[in-house]
Amino acid sequence: MRPFTSLTSSCVVLHAANVDTDQIIPARFLKTIERRGLGAHLFADWRLDEQGQPRPDFPLNSPDAVGAAILVAGDNFGCGSSREHAPWALLDFGFRAVISTGFADIFRNNALKTGLLPVALSTSAHATLLEQLAESPRAPVAIDLESQTATLPDGTAHAFAVDPFARHCLLNGVDELGFLLEQDAAIAAYESTHTAHVCTR
Amino acid sequence: MTPKTLVDKIWDAHLVRPETESTPAVLYVDLHLVHEVTSPQAFAELRNRGVRVRRPDLTLATMDHSTPTTPRSAGRLQVLDVQASAQLKQLETNCEEFGIELFGLDDTRQGIVHVIGPEQGLTQPGMTIVCGDSHTSTHGAFGALAFGIGTSEVGYVLATQTLLQRKPRNMELRIDGVLPRGVTAKDIILAVIAKIGIGGATGNVLEYSGSAIRSLGMEERMTICNMSIEAGARAGLIAPDETTFEYIAGRPFAPAGADWDAALARWNQLAGDEGASYDRSVHLEAASLAPMITFGTNPSMAIPIDGHVPNPSEAGSGPERVDLDKALRYMALEPGQSLLGHAVDVVFVGSCTNSRISDLREAAAVMRGRRVAAGVRMLVVPGSRNVKREAEAEGLDRIFLEAGAEWREAGCSMCIAMNGDQLAPGQSAVSTSNRNFEGRQGKGGRTFLASPLTAAATAVAGAIADVRTLS
Numbered sequence: 197m198r199p200f201t202s203l204t205s206s207c208v209v210l211h212a213a214n215v216d217t218d219q220i221i222p223a224r225f226l227k228t229i230e231r232r233g234l235g236a237h238l239f240a241d242w243r244l245d246e247q248g249q250p251r252p253d254f255p256l257n258s259p260d261a262v263g264a265a266i267l268v269a270g271d272n273f274g275c276g277s278s279r280e281h282a283p284w285a286l287l288d289f290g291f292r293a294v295i296s297t298g299f300a301d302i303f304r305n306n307a308l309k310t311g312l313l314p315v316a317l318s319t320s321a322h323a324t325l326l327e328q329l330a331e332s333p334r335a336p337v338a339i340d341l342e343s344q345t346a347t348l349p350d351g352t353a354h355a356f357a358v359d360p361f362a363r364h365c366l367l368n369g370v371d372e373l374g375f376l377l378e379q380d381a382a383i384a385a386y387e388s389t390h391t392a393h394v395c396t397r
Numbered sequence: 398m399t400p401k402t403l404v405d406k407i408w409d410a411h412l413v414r415p416e417t418e419s420t421p422a423v424l425y426v427d428l429h430l431v432h433e434v435t436s437p438q439a440f441a442e443l444r445n446r447g448v449r450v451r452r453p454d455l456t457l458a459t460m461d462h463s464t465p466t467t468p469r470s471a472g473r474l475q476v477l478d479v480q481a482s483a484q485l486k487q488l489e490t491n492c493e494e495f496g497i498e499l500f501g502l503d504d505t506r507q508g509i510v511h512v513i514g515p516e517q518g519l520t521q522p523g524m525t526i527v528c529g530d531s532h533t534s535t536h537g538a539f540g541a542l543a544f545g546i547g548t549s550e551v552g553y554v555l556a557t558q559t560l561l562q563r564k565p566r567n568m569e570l571r572i573d574g575v576l577p578r579g580v581t582a583k584d585i586i587l588a589v590i591a592k593i594g595i596g597g598a599t600g601n602v603l604e605y606s607g608s609a610i611r612s613l614g615m616e617e618r619m620t621i622c623n624m625s626i627e628a629g630a631r632a633g634l635i636a637p638d639e640t641t642f643e644y645i646a647g648r649p650f651a652p653a654g655a656d657w658d659a660a661l662a663r664w665n666q667l668a669g670d671e672g673a674s675y676d677r678s679v680h681l682e683a684a685s686l687a688p689m690i691t692f693g694t695n696p697s698m699a700i701p702i703d704g705h706v707p708n709p710s711e712a713g714s715g716p717e718r719v720d721l722d723k724a725l726r727y728m729a730l731e732p733g734q735s736l737l738g739h740a741v742d743v744v745f746v747g748s749c750t751n752s753r754i755s756d757l758r759e760a761a762a763v764m765r766g767r768r769v770a771a772g773v774r775m776l777v778v779p780g781s782r783n784v785k786r787e788a789e790a791e792g793l794d795r796i797f798l799e800a801g802a803e804w805r806e807a808g809c810s811m812c813i814a815m816n817g818d819q820l821a822p823g824q825s826a827v828s829t830s831n832r833n834f835e836g837r838q839g840k841g842g843r844t845f846l847a848s849p850l851t852a853a854a855t856a857v858a859g860a861i862a863d864v865r866t867l868s
């Protein structure tokens with residue numbers, strides 16, 4: 197996993213709450229067996245028209261969106277399907293962080309495991325950010341994972357919560373599998389005292 | 398000793414390592430279900446790292462999402478889509494290489510992952526069950542802690558049979574009383590989601606209790622737990638009881654003989670202790686419920702079938718209003734309108750929410766002696782090949798076919814529109830599935846979620862209909 201330490205970037209604002217993972221990446225693109233290349237289909241039905249051409253009125257197609265590595269969206273971002281293809285598509289498109297007021301559980305988990313940082317701000321900080329970006333759309337936001345703060349264009353810093361273990365993994369660019377594999381002895385001990393409930397074979 | 402909830406008991410029994418401030422708990426997984434769409438990248442990761450599958454004997458794979466449901470010719474299912482075909486082949490290769498049992502397309506037990514687990518008796522009370530699929534919450538109907546995970550976590554479970562987890566909060570949803578006529582499990586869960594909201598249970602396990610829940614059969618309980626994720630819940634849960642045990646007894650993977658007695662003794666200890674407390678409790682009266690239908694583009698946007706589409710101007714000025722406005726535009730609906738009589742193009746009976754034998758029986762009871770209205774396409778898609786055979790043995794297929802409906806092979810079908818079954822842009826469907834997100838059933842398609850009874854009544858009327866007043 198690519199480490200995440202800090203990021204300073206302009207943002208794209210998606211004025212929608214409850215953005216579900218079927219919008220982030222429609223199911224017809226899940227027939228792939230690869231992780232790569234999904235950025236081409238990010239928000240496919242919102243971003244592209246019938247001919248596959250960019251819809252000019254969609255925020256990701258705005259000239260202001262060029263180079264933005266932060267997506268700002270409404271509450272409960274990433275609800276619905278557990279597809280990890282959603283954070284893969286966001287990363288592949290060039291995003292490194294999503295700012296919202298809240299995330300669906302599975303999406304948050306998936307994002308943290310792939311190196312996409314979900315940043316949940318307070319409702320008031322989120323509203324302030326939207327106001328500032330409405331005024332200056334290219335204004336940068338700085339996200340620092342070490343100190344768990346997001347610094348808005350006006351210079352105010354706002355704290356956000358991240359599970360300490362996920363933070364450790366992101367800062368060091370390691371995934372949880374290494375840690376779990378190291379638990380081999382504890383897992384074996386558990387297995388020796390707990391008989392399996394089923395056998396699928 | 399502090400009284401424990403059902404979640405507390407399952408949680409404590411699966412701790413390989415308890416959680417600390419800095420590290421989540423290492424939680425043991427009793428059963429890992431795998432399907433073709435969310436697993437290939439996980440197996441690839443295992444291969445990259447030279448790791449084997451720790452417990453293939455606790456893992457089961459099936460094919461459901463990208464499989465076609467067009468009737469078999471000479472007993473064989475034709476997969477014409479090149480990408481889907483490659484994905485299915487990849488699952489075969491992975492299962493072969495890592496020694497995992499696979500219910501492939503030629504296996505008589507193949508079906509939707511959340512239908513076959515319970516059907517085979519693999520889903521049992523007190524277990525932890527995961528799958529790379531959000532509707533894993535379905536298995537909670539048996540008093541198992543079951544939740545959806547992403548592909549990275551699929552890899553972790555394959556490799557270690559464990560997951561890093563923080564303990565979820567516990568929310569009680571109590572429903573007491575007797576359900577009115579025409580009101581089904583699907584209507585209960587749509588009413589619950591409408592009440593608590595699309596993110597209303599985020600971070601929580603939703604445990605259903607109360608006399609109305611106790612009176613439900615297992616398949617109805619599965620329908621309710623299945624859609625818990627649509628309120629953002631980590632899992633749905635119902636404490637096991639005689640109904641649960643009776644359903645499991647005698648199934649292929651269920652314990653038998655002395656093992657059965659031991660299992661029963663264990664299962665009887667699972668229900669929450671007297672006085673155990675929940676982080677939050679919500680109460681509904683069954684008598685106040687009506688058949689429900691969604692009008693919008695997420696499952697919380699639901700109304701009683703004889704109700705009226707809400708007016709965005711009455712939804713304040715915040716994001717709810719924006720959401721509602723957008724939803725009505727997408728669905729081509731007017732504020733304040735009734736949905737009864739709203740024409741539809743397609744009726745879909747199927748999905749892990751409503752494709753079990755009791756669902757098909759309900760739909761068939763409405764269709765018997767009636768016909769699908771002209772211009773309407775009705776698809777009936779059993780959740781598994783076992784359900785299909787059982788339905789055929791009862792003659793349900795004849796009822797659907799004689800009514801002019803299509804009788805399909807088992808799979809996810811039009812729930813997800815990645816297998817050839819889908820709506821055309823602008824088409825409307827009443828669907829027994831679980832998601833009405835934009836484009837979920839096909840790009841530009843419009844979905845109205847409802848029960849099998851409402852779906853069948855709608856197919857007959859050619860427009861959204863109230864089964865209670867069907868002529």
Ligand code: SF4
Nearest residue numbers: 532748749809812813
């Ligand atoms: S039926 Fe639909 S919701 Fe259920 S597993 Fe299949 S695609 Fe997912």
